[in-house]
Amino acid sequence: MHQTALYEMAGVLALFLFLYWLNGKRRREGVLFCSFLAWYGVLRLVTDSFRIERRFYGLTGSQWASLAAVVASVSLLVWWAGHPKAEEEPVTEAEGPVGPAVAPEDEPPPGPVEATPAD
Numbered sequence: 001m002h003q004t005a006l007y008e009m010a011g012v013l014a015l016f017l018f019l020y021w022l023n024g025k026r027r028r029e030g031v032l033f034c035s036f037l038a039w040y041g042v043l044r045l046v047t048d049s050f051r052i053e054r055r056f057y058g059l060t061g062s063q064w065a066s067l068a069a070v071v072a073s074v075s076l077l078v079w080w081a082g083h084p085k086a087e088e089e090p091v092t093e094a095e096g097p098v099g100p101a102v103a104p105e106d107e108p109p110p111g112p113v114e115a116t117p118a119d
Helices: 004-023 031-049 061-082
Strands: none
Touching: 004 031, 004 061
């Protein structure tokens, strides 16, 4: 008889430390979530193998769900590694700043011109 709760506690503690370390690094958005899914999915695959539960094609229901999460998250992490996120291009002086245009002081602000009564 295995104490799967202790195995899972140790694995989740290691997962927390890994995610805490990874949080301090520059990374693409979503990497923390996919890393969590991959690690926890593998952890569930391992710990559930020690449990005595009903199995479907050799795996428990939670192992099948974990396997799907691991495959999806690892696939996404591998794809992201091969396709780095494009950095935002800096705005050149010719393009000007992004936002509302500022009129020079000599010119009136753009907008509707009010008619003045004729004398």
